[in-house]
Amino acid sequence: xxxxxxxxxxxxxxxxxxxxxxxxxxxxTDLAALERALIASGTTLTxxxxxxYSPQTKTSVFSLLERLGIDVLPNTAGCYTxxxxxxxxxxxxxxxxxxxxxxxxxxDEHTLLPDVIETLEATEQLADRGxxxxxxxxxxxxxxxxxxxxxxAAVMPLGSPIGTGLGILNPxxxxxxxxxxxxxxxxxxxxxxASEAAxxxxxxxxxxxxxxxxxxxxxxxxxxxxxxxxxxxGYRSHAAGRIPRREHAQASSPMEGxxxxxxxxx
Amino acid sequence: xPTVQINEERVxxxxxxxxxxxxxxxxxxxxxxxxxxxxxGRLGVAVAAAGEVLPRGQWSRTALSEGDELEIVTAVQxx
Numbered sequence: 094x095x096x097x098x099x100x101x102x103x104x105x106x107x108x109x110x111x112x113x114x115x116x117x118x119x120x121x122t123d124l125a126a127l128e129r130a131l132i133a134s135g136t137t138l139t140x141x142x143x144x145x146y147s148p149q150t151k152t153s154v155f156s157l158l159e160r161l162g163i164d165v166l167p168n169t170a171g172c173y174t175x176x177x178x179x180x181x182x183x184x185x186x187x188x189x190x191x192x193x194x195x196x197x198x199x200x201d202e203h204t205l206l207p208d209v210i211e212t213l214e215a216t217e218q219l220a221d222r223g224x225x226x227x228x229x230x231x232x233x234x235x236x237x238x239x240x241x242x243x244x245x246a247a248v249m250p251l252g253s254p255i256g257t258g259l260g261i262l263n264p265x266x267x268x269x270x271x272x273x274x275x276x277x278x279x280x281x282x283x284x285x286x287a288s289e290a291a292x293x294x295x296x297x298x299x300x301x302x303x304x305x306x307x308x309x310x311x312x313x314x315x316x317x318x319x320x321x322x323x324x325x326x327g328y329r330s331h332a333a334g335r336i337p338r339r340e341h342a343q344a345s346s347p348m349e350g351x352x353x354x355x356x357x358x359x
Numbered sequence: 360x361p362t363v364q365i366n367e368e369r370v371x372x373x374x375x376x377x378x379x380x381x382x383x384x385x386x387x388x389x390x391x392x393x394x395x396x397x398x399x400g401r402l403g404v405a406v407a408a409a410g411e412v413l414p415r416g417q418w419s420r421t422a423l424s425e426g427d428e429l430e431i432v433t434a435v436q437x438x
Contacts, residue, residue: 117437117438118436118437118438119436119437119438120436121436127436140437140438141434141435141436141437141438142434142435142436142437142438143405143432143433143434143435144432144433144435144437145366145430145431145432146366146385146386146404146431146432146433147366148387154434154435154436155401155403155433155434156403159401165434166438167434168437168438170437170438176410180407180410180411180412183405183412184405184407184412184430184432185405185434187405187406187412187414187415188402188403188404188405188432188433188434189403189434190401195438197438302438304438
């Protein structure tokens, strides 16, 4: 098989991430549409949140993922403190029987931006407790390195705030993060269209997480397929090695053998 | 007959009821002593009491008293 045909899996702690597109399940009430989108995305890992059991929610999304053979990635969405985050992670491990945890400690409900101080402490505690922390954070390169030292199995910087669809606001920071990391970097939030998923991988991300961009698209199934193709294109583009950026034009046609300009006869 | 708080709702359970009974009551599933569904599926539920996870293996051995508070959680759409 030629090099171009296979895209290798990503190692996250001792978990093998087969698909480089992680999906979210939020943002839609239509479970049938969600199922079609998940299948079209080709994802092998999909996030869920942990909430109080109610007769309405039952365990429908869990059953759906189990039926599709997709691994669950519980998140700690809605947590503001280390204590809440650790308890939520422990509940997720007990309920879903996985050590994977997407660590999300937010600063406030308006921006949903990560509180990196609490996030760092939570990451350390969760790593000590045997979790595989995949950590949502800002696009700060210094913080990314600190999270790695604290035990993050993957660092998940945002491209732009959750649900905004503003894409990658600081590609330079993201590239700096990926160039220095020794754990996988997974773009977490902000993707609005497929091209931005390709860009994230081109900038060196190992994978992307997409939720609203698919579930809130006008045609979720079609967008899921587009993002899947974009992730693949981004990987192949990154692997192929892009040309360096130049200040001035560089002709791609030879200058030798050029014909003499026709004399002006008028 | 102890009345306990499950997810901030008051629930009256029979005398001698355990956490296992509370989970069965809330989820409507028949459970084995080990806290797994009798139909062989996965329950996908966890219980916290006093801010700590109560492992499913302990549910049947943990009796409930008047006023006990339980959180019963599961996976929902998100992220």
